[in-house]
Amino acid sequence: MSESSQNQAADKNGPNDKKDNGKKEENQEADLNRHERRDARRREFPSAAVVYEAIRAEAESELSRPLPGLAWSALAAGLSMGFSFVAQALLRHYSPEASWQTIISSFGYSMGFLFVILGRQQLFTENTLTPVLEVLRVKRLDTLIQTVNLWLVVLAANILGTAIFGATLVYGHVLDDSIAPALSQIAASEYSATFLETMIRAVFAGWLVALMLWLLPFAETARVGVIILVTFLIGLAHLPHIIAGSVAALYAVFEGSHTIGQYITDFFVPTLIGNMFGGILMVAVVNYAQVAYSGQDNDKNSDKNSDKNNDTDSAKKKNKTKEN
Numbered sequence: 001m002s003e004s005s006q007n008q009a010a011d012k013n014g015p016n017d018k019k020d021n022g023k024k025e026e027n028q029e030a031d032l033n034r035h036e037r038r039d040a041r042r043r044e045f046p047s048a049a050v051v052y053e054a055i056r057a058e059a060e061s062e063l064s065r066p067l068p069g070l071a072w073s074a075l076a077a078g079l080s081m082g083f084s085f086v087a088q089a090l091l092r093h094y095s096p097e098a099s100w101q102t103i104i105s106s107f108g109y110s111m112g113f114l115f116v117i118l119g120r121q122q123l124f125t126e127n128t129l130t131p132v133l134e135v136l137r138v139k140r141l142d143t144l145i146q147t148v149n150l151w152l153v154v155l156a157a158n159i160l161g162t163a164i165f166g167a168t169l170v171y172g173h174v175l176d177d178s179i180a181p182a183l184s185q186i187a188a189s190e191y192s193a194t195f196l197e198t199m200i201r202a203v204f205a206g207w208l209v210a211l212m213l214w215l216l217p218f219a220e221t222a223r224v225g226v227i228i229l230v231t232f233l234i235g236l237a238h239l240p241h242i243i244a245g246s247v248a249a250l251y252a253v254f255e256g257s258h259t260i261g262q263y264i265t266d267f268f269v270p271t272l273i274g275n276m277f278g279g280i281l282m283v284a285v286v287n288y289a290q291v292a293y294s295g296q297d298n299d300k301n302s303d304k305n306s307d308k309n310n311d312t313d314s315a316k317k318k319n320k321t322k323e324n
Helices: 004-045 049-063 067-080 082-094 101-120 131-138 140-172 177-189 195-218 219-238 244-255 260-323
Strands: none
Touching: 049 131, 049 140, 049 195, 067 082, 067 101, 067 140, 082 101, 082 140, 082 195, 082 244, 101 219, 101 244, 131 140, 131 260, 140 244, 177 195, 177 244, 195 260, 244 260
16 A cells, blocks of 8 residues: 555544544543542531431340340449549549639549440430430330330439449448548539529530430541540530439438438439430430431432433433434
8 A cells, every 4th residue: 555545544544533532531531520529429428317327227226125135234334434423533633723623623524424335335315315216217106115115224224333333432432531522522513503403404414415426426536536525515514414413413322411312302303304305305306307307308309310310311322322
C-alpha cells in the first residue's frame, strides 16, 4: 500500500479514534464520580432512622433475655454505680478547698457510668428506657407487659446493689475515716431539695441519660468521651439520678442521718418519676415521632428519586443506541 493510501486511511480513522478516546475519558470520569459519591456517603452522619433502628434492635434483644439474667446484670450495675459515689468523695477530699472543687469532684460521677455502660450491665434509665421504642413500634399488650417486667426487675436489682454498696461503706470501713466527712456531705446533698424541685431536676437527668444513649451507637471511638461529658454535666448540675443517687442516699440511711422513709419520700419517688418522664417522654417518644413521621416523607422522596434515576438511565440508553 502506498503512503498516500495509508495517510487517507489514517485520516478516516482519526475522528473515530478521537471519539473512542473521548468516550473512555467520559467513562473514567463517571466511574471516578461514582467512587467519590460512595466515599461521601460513608462520611455522612447516619440518619435519625438508622440510629433509631440500632437502638430499637438492642431493645428488642433486651426484651428477649430471661429475667434472672437481667436481674444479675442489674445487681452488678447497682454495685458498679457505687464507684461514682466513692470517686466523688475521694476527689472532694483530696482537692483543696476552693470554688472550683465541685468541678473536680464531679468528674468522679462518671466512673460508675463508665463501668456500667461499657460493661453492658443493666441500668435503670439506661437500657430500660430503650424498650419504649419497641412498645411504640409494635403497639402490642404483651410487649408492654414485657417492658414493665423488665423495669421492675432491673430497678429492684439496681436498688439492691446500691444498698449493698452503701451498707458496705458504712459497716465495712472500706475507706479511711478521713473520707467519711466527704461521703456524708455528698449523701446529705441528695436530700437538700423539695419534692417538686427534685422531680423537675430529675427530668433533666433522665433526658440527658437518654440523649447519651441516642449518641452512643455511632460514637465509635468517642464513646468514652460522650459518657464522661454527659454524666459530668449531670453531676456538676446535681441532677438526681435514681441509681447513682441511691448509693449516696442509702449511705445516709445506714449511717443514721436519715430514715428509710425520708429516702422513699424525699428522694426515691420524685427522682423515679422525673427520670422516667425525662427519659421516656422527652426522648423515646419525641425521637420515635420524628422517625415515624419522617419515614413517610422519606418513602415518597425515595420513590421520586428512583423514578428520576430510571428516566435518566433510559435517556442514557437511548443516546447510546443513537450513537451506535
